[in-house]
Amino acid sequence: MNPITHFLLGWTVANIDSTLVRKERVAITLAGVAPDLDGLGLVAEIMTRGSQNELLWWSTYHHTALHNLTFALLVAAVSFISTGRRLRVAVLAFISFHIHLLGDVLGARGPDNDHWPIPYLMPFSDAWKFVWSGQWELNAWPNFMITIVLLVICFYLAWKRGYSPLEMVSARADGAFVQTLRQRFPKHRNGHE
């Protein structure tokens, strides 16, 4: 799946628990995008394409180097340590990471029909490569549908709880976004607010 879908999935996981604070939500959301850091080799690969010292970092490492249990545990540990050391943050970061892997198993097929197996036990073992023969393409309609549903959830949560992923960039932008939503769709007043 593309990074935007992964990001929105991570954000949804981060909102499972409404008691989390901003930095905990950030950690859990980023845990859902973290595996694709192994795709950054694409930059090096494009820049050196056709040269004598071609770096095939994308072809070699994407969907392998960081799409595995070892990195999942590391990401969960970093999430745990860098926030308030609450176990639930580590658990949700771990889940967020695994939903990324699941998303890639379901729908990340490339144009060359590559099914991108997920080598779950790397770098320790080649066993347990997750692959699904029904995997749809990266640009197939289920990914668009999933992204749209996640956006609706994201907007609803912003309206309901008063924060959105914009909080990661600017509290002001986030506040303005929530205010706009609530002006457009006023909350029912029932005397409790």
Ligand SMILES: [Zn+2]
């Ligand atoms: Zn991925």
